[in-house]
Amino acid sequence: MSEFKIIEVKQSVLENNDRDAEMLRSELHACHTFLLNLMSSPGSGKTTTLCRTIEALKEDLRIGVMEADIDSDVDAATIENTGVKVIQLHTGGMCHLDAGMTRQGLRNLGVEDVDLAILENIGNLVCPAEFDTGAVKNAMILSVPEGHDKPLKYPLMFSICDVLLINKIDVMSVFDFDLEKCKEYVWRLNPHMKIIPICAKTGEGIQEWADWLREQTRAWIK
Amino acid sequence: MSEFKIIEVKQSVLENNDRDAEMLRSELHACHTFLLNLMSSPGSGKTTTLCRTIEALKEDLRIGVMEADIDSDVDAATIENTGVKVIQLHTGGMCHLDAGMTRQGLRNLGVEDVDLAILENIGNLVCPAEFDTGAVKNAMILSVPEGHDKPLKYPLMFSICDVLLINKIDVMSVFDFDLEKCKEYVWRLNPHMKIIPICAKTGEGIQEWADWLREQTRAWIK
Numbered sequence: 001m002s003e004f005k006i007i008e009v010k011q012s013v014l015e016n017n018d019r020d021a022e023m024l025r026s027e028l029h030a031c032h033t034f035l036l037n038l039m040s041s042p043g044s045g046k047t048t049t050l051c052r053t054i055e056a057l058k059e060d061l062r063i064g065v066m067e068a069d070i071d072s073d074v075d076a077a078t079i080e081n082t083g084v085k086v087i088q089l090h091t092g093g094m095c096h097l098d099a100g101m102t103r104q105g106l107r108n109l110g111v112e113d114v115d116l117a118i119l120e121n122i123g124n125l126v127c128p129a130e131f132d133t134g135a136v137k138n139a140m141i142l143s144v145p146e147g148h149d150k151p152l153k154y155p156l157m158f159s160i161c162d163v164l165l166i167n168k169i170d171v172m173s174v175f176d177f178d179l180e181k182c183k184e185y186v187w188r189l190n191p192h193m194k195i196i197p198i199c200a201k202t203g204e205g206i207q208e209w210a211d212w213l214r215e216q217t218r219a220w221i222k
Numbered sequence: 223m224s225e226f227k228i229i230e231v232k233q234s235v236l237e238n239n240d241r242d243a244e245m246l247r248s249e250l251h252a253c254h255t256f257l258l259n260l261m262s263s264p265g266s267g268k269t270t271t272l273c274r275t276i277e278a279l280k281e282d283l284r285i286g287v288m289e290a291d292i293d294s295d296v297d298a299a300t301i302e303n304t305g306v307k308v309i310q311l312h313t314g315g316m317c318h319l320d321a322g323m324t325r326q327g328l329r330n331l332g333v334e335d336v337d338l339a340i341l342e343n344i345g346n347l348v349c350p351a352e353f354d355t356g357a358v359k360n361a362m363i364l365s366v367p368e369g370h371d372k373p374l375k376y377p378l379m380f381s382i383c384d385v386l387l388i389n390k391i392d393v394m395s396v397f398d399f400d401l402e403k404c405k406e407y408v409w410r411l412n413p414h415m416k417i418i419p420i421c422a423k424t425g426e427g428i429q430e431w432a433d434w435l436r437e438q439t440r441a442w443i444k
Contacts, residue, residue: 042263042347042376043368070348072374093378095317095348123375125264126292126317126346145367145390146265152294153345154264156315168367174393 004076006088007108017131021099024106024134033111034217035102035119037135039157042123044143045167047075048200050120054082056210057116061217064114066105068097068122075120085109096127099134116217125150129157136220137162144168145175148182155189163194165209170199226298228310229330239353243321246328246356255333256439257324257341259357261379263372264345266365267389269297270422272342276304278432279338283439286336288327290319290344297342307331318349321356338439347372351379358442359384366390366397370404377411385416387431392421 028035040046047067054063064085067076076088089105091097097105102119111117119135121128140161142150145168151158158164164186166179179197186193194212198205250257262268269289276285286307289298298310311327313319319327324341333339341357343350360383364372367390373380380386386408388401401419408415416434420427 041265041345041368042372043365069375071377074371074374093348093352095346122348123263124317124346124348126315126344127349130315143265143367145365145393146263149296150264152296153291155293171367171393171396174396 004080004086004088005108006073006090007105008090008092017098017100021132021134024099024103025136028111028134028136029220031111032221033114033117034220035106035117035135036213037119037121037133037138038141039121039125039128039138039161040123040141041125041143041146044123044141044146045200046120046123046141047078049141049165049167049198050079050118051082052200052203052206053210053213054079054084056206057214058082058084060214061115062113064109064111064117066109066117066119068120070094070122085114091122095122095124096131097121097133098131102133102135115221116213125154125157129154129160137216139163139165141165141167142182144172144177147175148178148185151182151185151189158186158189158193161190161193163196163212166195166197167200169197169204170202226302226308226310227330228295228312229327230312230314239320239322243354243356246321246325247358250333250356250358251442253333254443255336255339256442257328257339257357258435259341259343259355259360260363261343261350261360261383262345262363263347263365263368266345266363266368267422268342268345268363269300271363271387271389271420272301272340273304274422274425274428275432275435276301276306278428279436280304280306282436283337284335286331286333286339288331288339288341290342292316292344307336313344317344317346318353319343319355320353324355324357337443338435347376347379351376351382359438361385361387363387363389364404366394366399369397370400370407373404373407373411380408380411380415383412383415385418385434388417388419389422391419391426392424
């Protein structure tokens, strides 16, 4: 029997999401909680990556996860098995989360005993990029089967992220994925993007990613 | 040098998109043009599938393609090489097309000499499902690397489509994709969904899909 809460989050009535997001970041800073917003297409491996990340960090940081989904709760059930605190956010058809919805989630998660809160956003490369959730850092996953041309087609998403995990690198040769070309497209949009190739299935690259996230979290919560 | 037009489509001001979509379908019927709306996640293989489809049908039907993208024109350039009429629609950040935007596209494509018009929608499993484009049929692609659980997570998209192409079946064993489970999830939401496993890269399954599309088109334009 699953124990996690399922929260129906409602779109906020605030007109100025950017201002609300800034406010949320200040609140998070005040209560020493780092928030990571994790975005990607459907099926790029967000949940598997998250499980690996939790495994690598749970001895060092107190972690809480918010799994956003339109409807189901399969991901929250998976995360629950890692032993960290998790809640499911239902957006009721909404294609993204804004700062108000994220705040509702954080209240229900409870952050007083959380160093690192992770929001797994809706699987979508378009709308989530347009709404600042109040996260301290934005991470995205691009999986190899999606193709190296995605930065050309979803430029905003690649512009607003701080770190890009290129997942499923074990199948790179099967899919003719050109890693150098992908990096070139990304850095043209966003010269500061940190790019880490990983394979969530085998664990390759997870150490580098976990080290980065640990460092960011510690700098924020100290 | 590419010859195709790039059209900046604007969100329609009509409040009632459903009514507008019905009107567009009547107009298409009157001018003997079938419109297919093709949807999927980013990187599931819409453009490659479309190239194969055109190859299989271009001797039998006069085809016109509208490539919707937020920003780039890489897909229109690919389709142009097949020799059919193609235009690029830019949505300027919008995550979907509504009937009004589709009508703007069709006007620019010109349908008087087109039997089968195909709209390649924005790569997104959420928002495009919420807006009737006026298409006669909705098709979607789910690619094997995305996982067989996607119907659970994006139920509306799987509910409103007439046909589901399961693409990249050549890598099914690499990704532990359970085809029977996937079908079960889909048919629970949508018992009438036609499901065709394909591999756009090798051409497997394309004949069955092309036969279905030819039959639907002929029934509509006769």
